[in-house]
Amino acid sequence: MVDSGHRTCPVTKLPLSPCSPLIPNYALRSLIDSFTPSVTAATSTVRKTNKTSLPPSEDPRFLFSSLSYPASAAALSTLHRLVKDEPAFRRLLADSGAASILLRHASSTDSPDLQDISLRTLLYLSLDGDDVRVGLVADGALDYLSCAITSGGPNAALAATTLTSLAVVEVNKCTIGAHPSAITALCALLMSGKERECREATTALFEICKFPGNRRRAVRAGAVHAPYSQAMAPRGLYRFSVCFAKCKEGRDTMVSVDGFVRVLAGILREGTTRGMEHALLVLNLVCSENVNLCWEAKKEGVREICFVLVEKDHEKIARNALALARTLEKRGGGSFGPNGLIAKDAADADDLNAMADFGKLEVAFNDEYYSTYGHVEKLAHEISRVSRQLKVLKSSCGRYLESGTETLSEEILGKMGAPPKSDVPIISANELAEADGFLFGFPTRFGMMAAQFKAFLDSTGGLWRTQQLAGKPAGIFYSTGSQGGGQETTP
Structure with missing residues (x-):
């Protein structure tokens, strides 16, 4: 606007000095143009009329009328x-x-x-x-x-x-x-x-x-x-393969492409960070439906590459690599080894045990529950016991919700015949951010969870605002003491 002769500040309405050291702000000019098209057109006209030798061929009316x-x-x-x-x-x-x-x-x-x-x-x-x-x-x-x-x-x-x-x-x-x-x-x-x-x-x-x-x-x-x-292939050529891997026709076509796994394995070895992320995701989507591709990926060394990528600091690559490693083992057959992976033979079992000792594939899964009569507590302890035996979870112990979420008084609980609370550690909402996943347990009545658990979930609003729970897996388990229904709930 200064170039057009405007010497007044649009905010303070004060005159600007003739030699004001202003720096052109092209983003601001674009914003002004979008909201004041009439001023822009007038500015353009002034700028043109100031030129002493404007060719007639640059007049818009002449250009449009003569263009053919x-x-x-x-x-x-x-x-x-x-x-x-x-x-x-x-x-x-x-x-x-x-x-x-x-x-x-x-x-x-x-x-x-x-x-x-x-x-x-x-x-x-x-x-x-x-x-x-x-x-x-x-x-x-x-x-x-x-x-x-x-x-x-x-x-x-x-x-x-x-x-x-x-x-x-x-x-x-x-x-x-x-x-x-x-x-x-x-x-x-x-x-x-x-x-x-x-x-x-x-x-x-x-x-x-x-x-x-x-x-x-x-x-x-x-x-x-x-x-x-x-x-x-040029850089970034494979990023749209993720779109095709999300539709069934795309996955079926990828299976028939000669060298499909070999090319993606090469990206995992020498590709960029974004290329590795996409290649892992595409392989996981396709291999989850095709056993032959799982074996082909193993022959190309994809599983060993996944073990290496799991240790990377890049969150998405590590998560995608872990998911692909589990898909390859589960679809390829064999028996479960440490951390939920599958050992095809003794050598594979040794490799998986070494990875388990290193501790990179372990998952911290918390088991949070509320129990009035002790039924849900028994379920929680049983889940923790089985999880520790399978070595699927690094830490899985039944934990009460924060005592402050209890909505019933001690007198009411006594009249209901509820047993005293056990000495299981009490968890607060802020501790959820430290876990990799959750198992929530609560009593139900005709499809509704207990009010105490609802109050606990309501207290996690701050964690959701800061995205501390985003992307973490969760499951539920529940029980009821009635004989007429309430055996189901909607998560």
Whole structure:
């Protein structure tokens, strides 16, 4: 605003000194532009009128009236420069209908230079807001962009980037998925393109496949085969495999891909942190349904890699590695060893015992309960005893809830015939943050938990606000003294 001659502070209304050392704040300028389009347009007009030699070809009215197909390189270059530098001009261009001429040039392979300028102009235009993105799709942008992607080359990468920008809007994701050639063209570019083309196609598919219905379409178009068919895949190519692994068609297709496990095992050995995280998750999802892949993963040394990754400080990698190791052992057959893993033979048992001694795979699982007559307490002690025998849990002892949550007085409890409380340690809500998981026990009556336990759960609000309980597994057990019902509850 200072560049346009405004010398008054918009907050204090005080005049600014002529030599005020102000630093341009582009984020603030963008915010002001979005809320004051009229001021922006006026500023743009002032900036232009101050120029003594403004070419007539840069007048928006002249540009839009003279623009036709095929357009000259000079006209398209002027459009590109104005769209890039002037937000107000983007709105004028979007409302003028001239975008249709840019779209026709975007699909024309006869002049790669004009195609490049048109695609760049469309990309900047699509950044003006969701209304413009929806309008471009309504103008038939998907047909022209799909044609540009199919043509291949650097301009195909630009077209894929523009398609990614359009796919940011949820309604456009559905429209792109229903288009007969958009996803197919991206998958073909992913299979045959160079590194940049593959990277842009991957980003576009990842954005489009955030809509679950598009995942099956992408699988049928060959998106699953593309990453694993290339010996040198670009960085980040496998991140959207997680989307496909979450649908059954994607998992079934991954099973049929030659070298699928070998490629992911290579990522676990030499990949980036994000690549390891995704590879572990994909392998766990696929191997949980296919025994043959479990044995193939073992042959590739995935299980040993998981043992190493469990020790990493990265929380997600360690958690995914532990889950995959258990999946491989349970699906691969054998007998249970320490920590819930399975030993296939004596050598495996030795390995698992060594890991148990190291203590990295042990889990601190707390057993919290409330018991009035002692029935739930007996269940809690039995669960703790079995857990210690199986060596599944590092510490699993029955613990009463904090005594302050008791809602009945000693007199009432005495009239009810409730026995005195045992000497089991009492737990407070804040101690839940120290455990890796929980087993909650309580008496029920016709599907409702005891009021004492409800009061205890209500006291954990501070832990949830700070995310100290997020992601921790929990289970429940319960009992009742009635003969007419109440044997169930809803967690």
